[in-house]
Amino acid sequence: MKVKDFDFDLPQEYIAQHPIEKRDESRLLVLDKKTGNIEHRKFKNIIEYLRDGDCLILNNTKVLPARLFGIKENTGGKMEFLLLKRVSEDTWETLVKPGKRAKIGSRFVFGDGELKAEIMGMGEDGSRIVKFEYEGIFEQVLDQLGQMPLPPYITEQLEDKDRYQTVYSKELGSAAAPTAGLHFTQELLKKIEEKGVKIGYVTLHVGLGTFRPVKSDTIEEHHMHSEYYEMSKETAELINRTKENGGRVIAVGTTSCRTLESIADESGNVEAKSGWTDIFIYPGYKFKVLDALITNFHLPQSTLIMLVSALAGKEKVMNAYKIAVEEKYRFFSFGDAMFIK
Incomplete structure (x- = not known):
């Protein structure tokens, strides 16, 4: 299957540069995966499509303010560090710009010296293994000095860091937000639970x-990056019980979807588990546990639009995207949402 089959034209002005004022006032395109029928709603109307006995699975990861700006210790040259993955307590796999200044043994200073770093080795895809030195708790130092690692297509500065976090974010460790969850408010979640949705x-x-x-011409040649996941016993039991009772398992975001499908066995049962997944879901994939998906609008030719196409069918998804462009929906991280039912 060709990567270019998942291309579409998107005017630059439809890429949302900032979140709208109220999270659940974003727009919602509802796509029926069986019929291809499309409805246009507000996100707060999602509650009308959820049923007593369904369960909603959300990703509670929290984004690290993982972008750091500092200087090289001996030259004063300006540097940008982006934390990707924790290797050990004080050591991280990190993207460093400009890379030519980040040789093994090079040292760097951030802020007024509250944080220092040394390049210890080379990582994957040109990344560096970096050891940090600081007093106190690393996360607190990072919160003080770091900026949110917004995607490259967002060029405006984010005024409120919390708007790139879901209202239920808890477990610190992401380099990007699970953006489908950004539309939920605490009030909306409460109403959803009151309806009988777990x-x-x-x-x-x-x-x-x-x-x-995706740099390959065909989907099958692409290898997915690996990401760390955890599922608790409580969530596993909820999903299995929902399936047994005839309810739907609805994932909020492609990250929740990939976690569920990584853990589920062939009969759709899940168990408490943690580990790393590089699952790549594209058309032809048979979903084991997922029934419906809440998601944002994704980049052309991306693995995420391929995942959505696996659930609803490529023709239906590409048609929905065409209509979303015509209707001037807002796209990507701070954009509008889609419910595939």
Whole structure:
């Protein structure tokens, strides 16, 4: 299957540069995966499509303010560090720009010296293994000095860091937000539970590989990046019980979806588990546990639009995207949402 089959034209002005004022006032395109029928709603109307006995699975990962700006210790040259993955307590796999200044043994300073770093080795795809030195708790130092690692297509500065976090974010470790969850408010979640919909949480720490383009001509040649996930016993039991009772398992976001499908056995049962997944879901994939999906609008030719196409069919999804462009929906991380039922 060709990667270019998942291309579409998107005017630059439809790429949302900032979140709208109220999270659940974003627009919602509802796609029926059986018929291809499309409805246009507000996100807060999602509750009308959820049923007593369904379960909603959300990714409770929390984004690290993982972009750091510092200087090289001996030259004063300006540097940008982007934390990708924790290797050990104080050591991280990191993207460093400009890379030519980041040789093994090079040292760097951030802020007024509250944080220092040394390049210890080379990682994957040109990344560096970096050891940090600081007093106190690393996460607190990072919160003070770091900026949110917004995707490259967002060029405006984010005024409120919390708007790139879901209201239920808890487990620190992502390099990017699970953006389908950004539309939920605490009030909406409460109303959903009052309707008889059970809510469960998984953790998948989103890596920057989620933004990496597919460089091969065919989908089958592409290898997915690996991301860490966790599912609790409580969530596993909720999912299995929902399936047994005839309810739907609805994932909020492609990250929740990938976690569920990584853990489920062939009969759709899940168990408490943690590990790393590089599952790549594209058309032809048979879903084991997922029934419906809440998601944002994704980049052309991305692995995420391929996942959505696996669930609803490529023709239906590409038609929905064409209509979304015609109707001037807002796209990508801070954009509008889609419910595939």
